[in-house]
Amino acid sequence: MYCCNQSIKISESGAIKMNSFSYNAWLQHTSPSKNLPEIESNGYEFATQECLNILQNNSFPFKENYTISLNLNPSLPPEGYKLTTSPDGLNLTIQGGDETGLLYGVYRYLFRLRITGNAADINESSVPAVSRRILNHWDNGDGSVERGYSGNSLFWKNGKLGYNLDRLKDYARLLASIGINQISVNNVNVRPTTAKLLTDEGLTDLVKVAEVFRPFGIKLIISVHFDSPVWIGGLKTSDPADDKVKQFWEEAATRVYKQIPDLAGFLVKADSEFNLGPLAFGHTQDVGANVIAKALQPYNGILYWRCFIYNCLQDWRDTVTDRPKAAYDTFFPIDGKFAPNVILQIKHGPSDFQVREPNSPLLGAMAHTRQALELQISQEYTGQQKDLYAWAVQWEEIFSHPFNETRNTRDLIGSEKEIEAVVAVCNTGDDDNWCGHLLAQANLFAFGRFAWNSHLTSKQVLQEWSALTFPKDTVSTITQMLLDSRLTYEKYNAPLGIGWMVCIHHHYGPSVDGYEYMKWGTYHRADSTAIGIDRTRQGTGYTAQYQPYVRDLYENLDTCPEELLLYFHRLNYDYTLKNGKTLLQHIYDTHFEGVEEVEAFIKIWESLKGKIDDEAYNHVRQRFDMQLENAKEWRDVINSYFYRKTGINDNKGRKIYN
Numbered sequence: 043m044y045c046c047n048q049s050i051k052i053s054e055s056g057a058i059k060m061n062s063f064s065y066n067a068w069l070q071h072t073s074p075s076k077n078l079p080e081i082e083s084n085g086y087e088f089a090t091q092e093c094l095n096i097l098q099n100n101s102f103p104f105k106e107n108y109t110i111s112l113n114l115n116p117s118l119p120p121e122g123y124k125l126t127t128s129p130d131g132l133n134l135t136i137q138g139g140d141e142t143g144l145l146y147g148v149y150r151y152l153f154r155l156r157i158t159g160n161a162a163d164i165n166e167s168s169v170p171a172v173s174r175r176i177l178n179h180w181d182n183g184d185g186s187v188e189r190g191y192s193g194n195s196l197f198w199k200n201g202k203l204g205y206n207l208d209r210l211k212d213y214a215r216l217l218a219s220i221g222i223n224q225i226s227v228n229n230v231n232v233r234p235t236t237a238k239l240l241t242d243e244g245l246t247d248l249v250k251v252a253e254v255f256r257p258f259g260i261k262l263i264i265s266v267h268f269d270s271p272v273w274i275g276g277l278k279t280s281d282p283a284d285d286k287v288k289q290f291w292e293e294a295a296t297r298v299y300k301q302i303p304d305l306a307g308f309l310v311k312a313d314s315e316f317n318l319g320p321l322a323f324g325h326t327q328d329v330g331a332n333v334i335a336k337a338l339q340p341y342n343g344i345l346y347w348r349c350f351i352y353n354c355l356q357d358w359r360d361t362v363t364d365r366p367k368a369a370y371d372t373f374f375p376i377d378g379k380f381a382p383n384v385i386l387q388i389k390h391g392p393s394d395f396q397v398r399e400p401n402s403p404l405l406g407a408m409a410h411t412r413q414a415l416e417l418q419i420s421q422e423y424t425g426q427q428k429d430l431y432a433w434a435v436q437w438e439e440i441f442s443h444p445f446n447e448t449r450n451t452r453d454l455i456g457s458e459k460e461i462e463a464v465v466a467v468c469n470t471g472d473d474d475n476w477c478g479h480l481l482a483q484a485n486l487f488a489f490g491r492f493a494w495n496s497h498l499t500s501k502q503v504l505q506e507w508s509a510l511t512f513p514k515d516t517v518s519t520i521t522q523m524l525l526d527s528r529l530t531y532e533k534y535n536a537p538l539g540i541g542w543m544v545c546i547h548h549h550y551g552p553s554v555d556g557y558e559y560m561k562w563g564t565y566h567r568a569d570s571t572a573i574g575i576d577r578t579r580q581g582t583g584y585t586a587q588y589q590p591y592v593r594d595l596y597e598n599l600d601t602c603p604e605e606l607l608l609y610f611h612r613l614n615y616d617y618t619l620k621n622g623k624t625l626l627q628h629i630y631d632t633h634f635e636g637v638e639e640v641e642a643f644i645k646i647w648e649s650l651k652g653k654i655d656d657e658a659y660n661h662v663r664q665r666f667d668m669q670l671e672n673a674k675e676w677r678d679v680i681n682s683y684f685y686r687k688t689g690i691n692d693n694k695g696r697k698i699y700n
């Protein structure tokens with residue numbers, strides 16, 4: 043029996059506004075509880091403590107004599123939970139298949155209480171679709187975050203792991219509450235400082251981070267550099283065929299697992315964007331991956347090996363090389379050659395987290411290789427947490443994307459299926475509200491929910507998030523705005539799947555030809571009559587990488603989804619779309635509409651003034667000003683660009699700058 047009369051623990055810290063509305067995110071503290079139920083605990087003490095803390099921070103209308111029982115139930119699957127209310131509504135049992143499952147049950151119980159307010163009607167059981175639900179932090183040793191738009195790293199400072207312990211615990215709680223169970227704490231672009239994580243010096247600090255996350259059921263992953271044998275091992279080569287290199291990795295794994303026995307594994311970005319890899323020594327990817335994977339095997343460690351490999355030194359005059367083909371061309375021929383503990387981590391699209399792209403043809407294509415789907419929560423190309431962008435909508439589309447005539451990507455995801463892990467590049471940092479834009483918290487939340495269950499809809503997930511975060515009378519308005527936000531952003535961005543018309547390097551705002559003559563393989567090839575790349579079998583042949591059903595869908599102009607037309611086809615500006623508009627008029631119209639929709643968001647948001655936390659209201663209101671400026675810039679730059687190329691007027695006579 044647990045007696046619950048402890049006081050609320052509020053974390054303390056200098057400048058950070060801990061325990062504010064924005065900080066508490068979807069784990070809001072409403073008002074301190076006056077009538078705490080009794081908790082009977084026969085399981086995981088930490089879960090009981092979490093339950094207690096949560097109940098203390100929220101005033102729920104429990105009936106008199108209401109009790110909560112927490113139990114471990116090994117007949118439930120690992121990480122699974124079950125919530126059962128007794129017929130008289132006076133007892134709630136939370137069961138977990140293991141300790142983490144029990145903890146998840148506690149958080150889910152809180153979610154249900156917060157959303158429905160009715161403790162007497164909670165019955166639910168759930169099991170995650172995949173056992174690996176992972177966040178990758180692209181955090182650098184100096185505290186900066188690559189593609190981070192939420193302040194500095196939560197983990198790193200001045201070349202070392204350095205963090206606010208209370209804050210890190212609150213972070214772990216947020217992540218556990220949405221089912222995240224693995225995180226990498228350093229950028230995949232490993233630099234000499236973060237490479238030191240494999241040394242005794244680096245591990246001393248990492249052990250402490252692992253201790254914070256462990257009770258929350260979250261394991262750490264270390265991003266390692268392929269050239270570590272040279273960087274920190276003092277060797278002359280990192281050639282995986284070299285015995286000393288093999289020995290280096292074995293010793294590194296032994297050292298790490300001695301300190302952190304439950305480490306999930308290593309993550310590697312090799313042969314990609316100037317990071318060394320096996321190619322440099324004349325080997326295929328499996329040869330490089332297997333030497334590290336074998337070193338991890340005795341400790342049940344996983345090697346996550348990224349597939350983001352392409353020629354980043356392409357000549358724009360070369361129209362044969364086609365970047366989207368690269369990952370499949372590199373990995374498909376070596377299907378089955380990877381060690382059993384290698385999981386290939388595949389970006390959802392063949393380009394790079396653009397606002398619109400097809401799914402990678404590599405997903406589900408390798409029958410004998412373990413695979414993870416990689417998403418990006420950080421809004422690198424999608425508004426950088428200044429513009430509103432609900433990834434959930436795009437992720438739902440990705441899951442619904444056909445794999446062949448009978449299955450879609452969602453059907454591939456699951457522990458026993460082709461895709462057994464779901465990973466995302468995280469959007470958090472040390473800003474008070476964690477995510478830069480308060481409403482970008484919805485993206486972190488949605489990732490966790492979808493990694494748990496990709497059968498949810500974006501509407502369900504966003505509604506749940508809004509209901510947990512905001513007052514009841516604002517939920518439907520905020521949910522709808524989020525649901526609309528992806529299409530609005532797309533409207534003022536690059537048209538019809540062509541992508542990349544973005545300012546180079548930092549990736550915010552328009553620069554139509556910014557990447558056009560560069561080496562990154564990202565071209566739209568617009569001239570005065572046409573735009574787009576022919577990626578059919580008559581063109582670069584990229585479509586042939588898909589299953590025949592999907593290949594045919596994309597090859598045929600009648601069946602190719604219109605929003606992806608320019609990804610697969612080169613078309614004249616007077617090509618007629620299904621709605622009867624020319625391609626050019628579509629570009630003009632969508633770019634005017636995009637700005638109008640942002641203006642409408644502002645009005646909608648203003649209608650919520652006084653209904654939500656003032657500080658949060660003002661913060662989002664300011665973000666909308668930035669978004670509006672950005673949307674106008676995109677509209678005018680894109681419209682002028684195509685007007686100048688074609689000399690064709692907007693048929694509605696709106697202002698286009700010459």
Ligand code: GCW
Binds near residue numbers: 180231311350
């Ligand atoms: O999208 C690109 C980013 C790089 C990133 C790379 C990757 C970590 O612009 O900043 O590097 O993808 O995914 O490795």
